Amino acid sequence: MIKRITLITASIALGCVATIGPVLTSLYVAHRDVERRDRVELHDLAEKATIRAEMVAYQVLAALADLNREPGMPCSPENLEQTARVIYNYRFVQDAGAYANGYYLCSPLLTGAEQGELGLPPPDYRGTDGYLLWFQRQSPLSDARKDILIGHDGHYVSIDPASFVDLIDPARRPIAVIHIPSGTLLAVSTGTDPDEMLRVWKNGDNAQSANWNYAVTRSPTQPLAVVVKSPRSSAAGDWPKLLAGWLTIGVAAGGVLGWLAYRRVSRQLSFVARLEWAIARRRIEVVYQPIMRLADGQCVGVEALVRWTQNGRVISPEVFVRVAEQNRLIEPLTDLVLEQTLAQLGPLLRANPSFYVSINVSCDDLGSRRFLDRLTASLAGTGIAPAQLRVEATERSFLNADTTRDVIAAFRAAGHPVYIDDFGTGYSSLSYLQSFRVDVLKIDKSFVDTIVQDAASSVVAPHIIAMAHELGVELVAEGVESAAQAAWLRDRGVQYAQGWYYAKAMSAAELTNWLASHRRACELDSAPVA
Incomplete structure (x- = not known):
């Protein structure tokens, strides 16, 4: 009797393991797959953000090159007309003009009274190639916004930092763009912790968090790095409902899916056989x-x-x-x-x-x-x-x-x-x-x-x-x-x-x-x- 009870208990236990084991295994595999998909999707977002940052940088360089080629004396009517055309042609450029000796000289957007009277402090970064950068420069055209100013050979271009991170992302995942030579944060999306993004960039692949996934990319053509993050997903957070669902619909779903899989595999094998025949008989x-x-x-x-x-x-x-x-x-x-x-x-x-x-x-x-x-x-x-x-x-x-x-x-x-x-x-x-x-x-x-x-x-x-x-x-x-x-x-x-x-x-x-x-x-x- 005891032996029979033991055998029944073992059978029940084995049946439970056989039933629950695959479900738990599936949940584990699903959880890992969700993490992998999150990383791939986040890396794709980082690549898109890098391309966007490169486009902004290329427009800045092209705009400065156009300004340096403009004819006429700086601030002459002809020069200001050409400068206005540069502002219009490059959609990421907010303002452009000339500067010298710590002052704005002129811009098509400044009034006559302001030209030559607005001070310009020393740049925050001087590049070896002659480019000057002001990372958080109060715009003379706005009391609320601080722009990035890039200067070269007496001409400047002003851009809104938000241009770097203005991507269409329904998930609204945080994005940051960093100027690599100076280690300065150029732009962050709304609601993003700048200190955290800088720390992640400095740690690179070693950045880890129990709640967040990070991706760090670097432009191959510009001195820019991009950091993006997204919350970690979990397929096992609601595992009791998932387990009940598996036990309730497992047999029915298995039968239906098995039949559909059989039909699909049959058609696929038939197509493969015809393709193999066409290749072997040179019908391609x-x-x-x-x-x-x-x-x-x-x-x-x-x-x-x-x-x-x-x-x-x-x-x-x-x-x-x-x-x-x-x-x-x-x-x-x-x-x-x-x-x-x-x-x-x-x-x-x-x-x-x-x-x-x-x-x-x-x-x-x-x-x-x-x-x-x-x-x-x-x-x-x-x-x-x-x-x-x-x-x-x-x-x-x-x-x-x-x-x-x-x-x-x-x-x-x-x-x-x-x-x-x-x-x-x-x-x-x-x-x-x-x-x-x-x-x-x-x-x-x-x-x-x-x-x-x-x-x-x-x-x-x-x-x-x-x-x-x-x-x-x-x-x-x-x-x-x-x-x-x-x-x-x-x-x-x-x-x-x-x-x-x-x-x-x-x-x-x-x-x-x-x-x-x-x-x-x-x-x-x-x-x-x-």
Whole structure:
């Protein structure tokens, strides 16, 4: 009897453990997942805040450069008119003018009585490059606000500190921007403890709190650091209700979810099988979109793109390429693109040594030297130079930094230029551009679409262009659809472009005819008038 009771008790205990154990395990895993997601989301916010701070800094530098180039004597009517135009052109600039010997000399916004009579104390920071900074300068135009004043060569620009932290964030998480050389807090969002944010910046990755998550980033191009924080989340704070919910709906939900999962997996496996069949039987088509040199309108190369038509229906590359990545089919797909590209464009590449084709590679292709070895073997004896075969990688390919860095270096050492495709779309860390040596950045179409519009995202393309010029890499603008976009990009030093304004992606035969027609058109345009 005692043995039977013991056995029943053990069975009940085992049943309880079997029931409650997975629930508690799930709660623990959910809690850790929430923490991970919080950190990723907070890091993304820090990157966005860093980009915003860089944009403000670039506008300040550009405004001062314009002021230093203005004609006429300081404070002359012509000079003040040009200064007013600078204030209007740069939306982060609140005021601008001239100063000397501890006084404001003039500004389009100051009255005649104030000009030359308002004192200006010594700067709070003197840079080695001649820039002067006043961090908390009472604005002569307002009794309530203190601005940041930046001076150079007798000209000054005034900005509202809130410009640095004015981000759209529904969660209203605290943000701080710090001037690194002086260790001075430039700006904090409303309700933020400045001393805490400074302390977090000084401690860096060692900053910890039981109630808060922190993220600290540093601009790769400006002496600015950003600190953001958000409250720690917890999935287990209401665990009794969660436990009751699991016990009540576990069986029903498990049955429903199991059936849905079965249906989804069945469809996915069916799609994967069809994709594998299409790759094995060379039913994936490769098309080519011209890449144009903006300076003279010449076609210098093409990008190889994949197309798949099944039963008369076009399957989006965004769909089947992602499925290929998730099901170990991306390497044979990339090999197929290389094989067809060399077979179809080989004569064109050999006849035009300066012409090139770029091929998109995946994270897997950058995780080892496999594709590089395949590429090297495929080019052997063809008469095609390595520089005529270029590789394009997306930003997420750089997540495994150590391995990717070595493979990219190997591609470049073998003579294959490396491009970063869709640059800027993921708000990933810009600092990798200093540790990865690449040749070209491709500006994503979403940013090109806004360059001639008055849209919030229209400031991103100029930021990318300025960064590329500073880092010494070339640029290709994707998705150019109008002459106005092409002219805007050319005027700002973008070297190359591709898009429907020039030509859609086409087959190899269509490309050959298009190139011939394009050359004849260029020859006619450049022919002298009789």
